[in-house]
Structures are given as C-alpha cells and as structure tokens.
Amino acid sequence: MAGVAASSRQRSKIAPYLMIAPALIYLAIFFVWPVISLAMTSLSTAGGSVFLPTMEFGWKFSNYSEAFSKYQDQILRSFGYAIVATLVCLLLAYPLAYVIAFKAGRYKNLILGLVILPFFVTFLIRTIAWKTILADDGWVVSALDSVGLLPSDGRLLSTSWAVIGGLIYNWIIFMILPLYVSLEKIDPRLIEATKDLYSSNTRSFTKVIMPLSMPGVFAGSLLVFIPAAGDFINASYLGSTQTTMIGNVIQQQFLVVKDYPAAAALSMVLMVIILVGVLAYTRALGTEDLV
Amino acid sequence: MTTQTGAALSPAAKDADKAPKTVKGSPKWGDLVLRIVAGLVLLYLFLPIFVIILFSFNDPKGKFNYSWQGFTLKNWLDPFKYPPLTDALLLSINVAAVSTAIALVLGSLVAVALVRQRFRGSQTVDTFLVLPLTAPEVVMGASLLVLFLDLGWATGYVTILLAHIAFEVSFIAMTVRARMRGFDWTLEDASMDLGANPTRTFFKVTLPLIVPGIIAAGMLSFALSLDDFIITYFVSGSSVTYPLYVNASVKASVPPQINVLATAILLISLLLLGVGTLYRRKRLDV
Numbered sequence: 001m002a003g004v005a006a007s008s009r010q011r012s013k014i015a016p017y018l019m020i021a022p023a024l025i026y027l028a029i030f031f032v033w034p035v036i037s038l039a040m041t042s043l044s045t046a047g048g049s050v051f052l053p054t055m056e057f058g059w060k061f062s063n064y065s066e067a068f069s070k071y072q073d074q075i076l077r078s079f080g081y082a083i084v085a086t087l088v089c090l091l092l093a094y095p096l097a098y099v100i101a102f103k104a105g106r107y108k109n110l111i112l113g114l115v116i117l118p119f120f121v122t123f124l125i126r127t128i129a130w131k132t133i134l135a136d137d138g139w140v141v142s143a144l145d146s147v148g149l150l151p152s153d154g155r156l157l158s159t160s161w162a163v164i165g166g167l168i169y170n171w172i173i174f175m176i177l178p179l180y181v182s183l184e185k186i187d188p189r190l191i192e193a194t195k196d197l198y199s200s201n202t203r204s205f206t207k208v209i210m211p212l213s214m215p216g217v218f219a220g221s222l223l224v225f226i227p228a229a230g231d232f233i234n235a236s237y238l239g240s241t242q243t244t245m246i247g248n249v250i251q252q253q254f255l256v257v258k259d260y261p262a263a264a265a266l267s268m269v270l271m272v273i274i275l276v277g278v279l280a281y282t283r284a285l286g287t288e289d290l291v
Numbered sequence: 292m293t294t295q296t297g298a299a300l301s302p303a304a305k306d307a308d309k310a311p312k313t314v315k316g317s318p319k320w321g322d323l324v325l326r327i328v329a330g331l332v333l334l335y336l337f338l339p340i341f342v343i344i345l346f347s348f349n350d351p352k353g354k355f356n357y358s359w360q361g362f363t364l365k366n367w368l369d370p371f372k373y374p375p376l377t378d379a380l381l382l383s384i385n386v387a388a389v390s391t392a393i394a395l396v397l398g399s400l401v402a403v404a405l406v407r408q409r410f411r412g413s414q415t416v417d418t419f420l421v422l423p424l425t426a427p428e429v430v431m432g433a434s435l436l437v438l439f440l441d442l443g444w445a446t447g448y449v450t451i452l453l454a455h456i457a458f459e460v461s462f463i464a465m466t467v468r469a470r471m472r473g474f475d476w477t478l479e480d481a482s483m484d485l486g487a488n489p490t491r492t493f494f495k496v497t498l499p500l501i502v503p504g505i506i507a508a509g510m511l512s513f514a515l516s517l518d519d520f521i522i523t524y525f526v527s528g529s530s531v532t533y534p535l536y537v538n539a540s541v542k543a544s545v546p547p548q549i550n551v552l553a554t555a556i557l558l559i560s561l562l563l564l565g566v567g568t569l570y571r572r573k574r575l576d577v
Contacts, residue, residue, distance in 0.1 A: 016408035020416055023397040023460050030457040031423050034434035041437050092332050099329035103322075113564045114333065118340045120560040123518050124537040125553045128545070129339035132346065132357050169339070201321065222425070230427025233520065237541065247429045247521075254433050254525065264437065267430045278425040 035271075042264035055260060063265040071249050071266060078245040079273070081160070082229035085167035089175040089224045090217065092168070097179035097216075098209075102188075112180070119173050127166055127237045134162050134238065158240035166234030174223035182216025183209070218281055226274055246270050340557070347550035354544030366547040370555065373546055379536035380552060386448070386532060387516035390455035395509050397456070398463030403501065405464070406471045423461040431458060432525030439526060446528030454526045455519065459512040466511055470504025 042063055044055040068075070096115070104111050118126070133140055134156040144150045156162055186209060194204035232247030246266055253263030346356055350363035371377045401420065405413055423431070435454050439446055478500070482492040520534035527535055537549060 013410075016404040016410040016413075019400040019404035019408070023401045023464065024416070024419070026397055026460060027419070027423060027457065030435065030438075030453055031426075031431075034431075034438040035426070037437045037441055038430070038434040092335070095325055095328040096332040099326055103326065109568055111333070113568065115336065117557065117561060117564065118336045120514070120557055121340060121343060121553045122520075122534055122537060124520055124534050124541075125343060125549060126339050128537070128541060129342040129346075132342050133339065135357060137358060169335075172336070226425060226427055230429045231521075232429065247427075250429050250433055251524070254436060260437065263433065267433050270427055271430045274425060274427060275422075278421070 038264050038267055041260050042268045044261050044264075046259055046261045060261065063261045064269070067262055067265040067269060070262075071246065074244055074246050074249050075266075075269065077243070078229050078247070078270075081164050081167060081245065082225050085164050085171070085228045086175075086221050086225045088164070088168050089172045090221065093172055093175040093179055093220065097176050097183055100180055101183035101186075115176055116173065123170055124233065124237075126170065127233055130162075130166055130169065131157065131237055134165075157238060158243070160239070160243050162238040163234050163243045163245075166238045167228040167231060170231075170234065171224045171227055174227075175220035178219040178223065179213060179216040182213045182219075186212050222278060222281060226278075229274065230270055343550050344554050344557075347547055347554045349547055349550075351547060356545045356547045356550065366551045370548055370551045372548055375531070376536055376546070376548055376552070379531045379533045382448075382530065383517050383533035386451055386455060387513045390452050390459055390516050391509055391512045393452075394456045394459035394463050394512055395505060398460045398508065398512075399467050399501070399505050401460075401464040402467035402471060402504075405468055407476070420461045420464050423458055424465070428458075428519075428521040432522040435522070436525040446526050447530050450526040450528065451523055451530060451532065454522050455516045458519075458522065459516060462515060463508040463512050466508035467501065467504045470507060471501055474500055 040057055041055060043060050044057045044063075045060055046055060100108055100111050100115070132138065135141070136155055136157060141150065141154075141156055144156070145154070150156075151159070190208055190212075191204055194208050199207065229245075230247050232245060232251050235243050235245045235248050246269075250263050250266050250270070253259045253266070257263075346359070347366055348362050348364065349356055349359055350361045350365070351358075352360050366372075401416070404410070405417065426434075432454070435450070435457070436446070439450055444450060478496050479492055482496045483489070487495065518534065519532075520538065523532055523535060524538070531539070540546070540549065
C-alpha cells in the first residue's frame, strides 16, 4: 500500500508537466514565436516590391514613430470607439443580466438561451443585417426623420455612431455572460440581510450587489474592449473612410499594400496597450473570472 | 420570440411577489422598469435576426439583398443553389470539427493538470494561457501570417487549422478548468478505497465528472471556429471558409441563400437548445 502511494506521488511529480507540455509547446510555436516574428518585423526595413516584399532586421524604431504620427487618428479613434462601446454595453447588459439572475425564476435557462441564440448567426451576416436596418432608405432613418431626430446630414450609415453601434451589438454577449455569472454567484440571503437591516433598494444595490458584481464588470469590459479596439469589420461595413480604425490600417497594410514593418509596428502598439491593461487586471483580480 | 419572452417573464413576476423577501417595501414600478429595460435589450439582440429571417424570403431584383422587393419561397426551395457557398460552409464545418478535436485534447490536459495537480509554475502557466485570449484577433492573424511567410509555407487549409487550434486551446483550457472547479474529488479516493485500480477510477469516476465540461468547451470552440473571420482572413490563402465567402459576397453580390442558410443554422441551434433544456429538466426530475 505504501509502495503504491509512494509511486503515485513520484509519478505525479512529472505527470503535470507531461500534461501541460503539448499545449504549451503548441502555443510557443503558434503564438509566442509569431509574436516575436511580428516584433522583429516591426523593427525591420522594408524592401522589394509589392509582389515580392523583402525585409531586413535593423532595430528601426522609427517605424513606431512613423506609425504613431501617420495613423494617430486611427489609433485615437479605435480606443475612443472601443471605450464608448464598452460603456454602452455595460449600461445595456447590466439590467438584462440582473433580471436573468434575480427575477427570471424558472425561466432563467430559457432567457439565457435566447440571449445566446442571436450569436449563432455568423458575425458578418449580423453586421450586414445592421447595414439593411440603418440604410438610407430604411424604416429607421425614415422614422427618425419624421420625428426630427435625424442628424443634419440625414444619414445613419457611414457615421461613427453606426460603427460604434455595430461594435456594441457584436460583443455585448461577452458583457452579458460574465455579468450574469458574477450576479448569479451572489447569495440572495445577503440581499435579504440588507433589507432586514432597513437598507433601501438603492443602498443594497450600491453597497452589496454592485461591489460583488465587479469581477463580472471587469471581465466583461475586457472581453468587449479587446475585440472592439482591434476590429475592422464594423468600420468597413458600417462606416466610411472617416471612421477607419487601427484594424483597418493593419489589414490594409498587411494584405494590400504589403508594407509589413509599418503594419507590424501598428499591431505591436495595439497589442502592448491592451496587454498592459490586461496584466493590470489579472494582477488585481486573477484570471479565474476572465472566462 | 419577444412575445414569448414577455410571457415568460410575467409568471416569474408572480412568483417573486409571493416570495417573502420582496415584500419589504420594494417599489413595484422600479421592478417593472427594470423588466421593461431588460425586455427591450433582448428585443434589440433579436432585431437583426428578424431582418435576416425576413430577408431570406426576399426576392431581390439586383445582386444585393439589402432592400425589400417582395415575398418568395424560392430561396428556401433551393438553399444550395450556389455551390461555392455550400462548399465554403462545408469547409468551415470541417475546419471547426478537426481543429476542435485537436484543441480539446491539448486544452483538456492542461485544465486537468491545473485543477488536479499541484506543481511549480502553475501560476505562470495560468497567465500564459490567458495571453492568447487577450491578443486582438487582428494581431494574432497578422503575426501568424508573418510566421508562415518567414517559414515559406503556402497558406491554405493547414494554416487555417493551425491558427484555429492556436486560439481554441486557451478557450478550452479556461472553460474546462472553470467547470472542474468545485467538484468533489474525494470521490476518486472513495473509488480507490473500494478497490478500483487507477485506470478503472479514471474511466468510472474522473472521466464522467469532467466530460460535461469538455463537451461544453468543445461546443464553444466549434462555434468560435465556425464564426472566425479576422484570423482566418490573414492565413487562408485561396481557401474560402463560410465567413470569408460572406465577406467576398458583400463586395460582389449577396444571394438570399446566405440568409436561408443562416436561418437554418439558427433553427438547428434553437432545436438543440430546446432538446438540451428538456433533457436537463428530465434529469433533474429523476
């Protein structure tokens, strides 16, 4: 018996490493190495032609300063749009997540299923549907026009708000789900206790429910902000040349213009800014609630 | 769909009124406003879906299915009219299935190791796993393209698979880990105490405990892969997945069959959701 225990303990010393090795090696090759290649590219000098681009590594930090000065508008716009989209997602998702967690009773799973259902339609097709909804000859534009709420140029499509609206719609699910999970975890007896201690509804919300749902708020905000800041679909489907984001530039530079160093520098800027935020988050709250 | 939800909410409201905890001075109108706001948000989530379903019955005059021209059933009678669309859908399903199968093995092993074993560096592994989730898709796609260019690999089916596995592994590891936390692992000891050997214990106790989490993670990963556009766009070469086909059609012509297939996928998901709910309820009753 003792022999068995000892051998299993011995085995378990290397067992975890054997179990994590395949995935870590995979991610080292197909995540870490590509990012290192990208970083190297961002410091290289471009040469050759569009058809046969060549690169030479040479600590060319000017790629970064050029990227910043040339695409300053797109960088600011991306983070601006992503921040607005994240805040609106939070405002819209909180009441829904709250109702599902506390008020839905036995219909909880059904409503949760309904919330997830729209996201079974491909992201691009949903965005095309918004194009139809916001179209110049669509009913939304004519309805807003008849009540005099239409912006001065008479369009919804191709505006910043159309792009932000698309960002909100496409990623709100990543706000609703973590919020729901964190609200669901709250012990209802805590809320009862606040009532027993004569707290008002507002007070029990601000003092108990809201603080306890903060992990969900943070996780949801990151899960909306990250894809929104790097997106280029909403800007290209719903926006105009005045609403391009970093993603559009990176995509354009990589796949059309083939100026790899500039595109790589922009990608690094985007990733580093997001990474700093994420590391600050995981330091403060851990990774447990992120997914 | 929304009327159904409205009906779904009101009986729950009655239940809540009966419960003693809400008796203590909760203003009814505040509650009502909250429910209405939640209902409106749910309606908002379905707005484009209604448009997609409606336009699957449209009879567009030109190449684009953007404005309503008239009702027809002919799109539904001929959903596979465009072979490239069908091929793209099949390729996406193929990629999603193969990449998920491989990522499930890699991801689940990490999750089991993180939950069941104490080892040096588990914290670092944890943080490392989160990193791919936090990299913007456009950066992941671009960096993989740079890697494949460096290596001189032609982009296509294999590179799409490799890229999809790369973003699925972390998702699967995190999801399975989240599901495994809080299980009663002393059941394993109980099984050993009752004379089962480790292999038997694994197949009779451990595996049944972790399988639901693995299935959930697999479904999530399958859906993510099927829907992925940005990363695939960078590494696809001349292969065309379903989202890539949709994107190309936006520039050339949008056949209503896109809406038909999207609606069909939605209906199948709804069916699975319904079956899943019934199955769970049945199991709870037993």
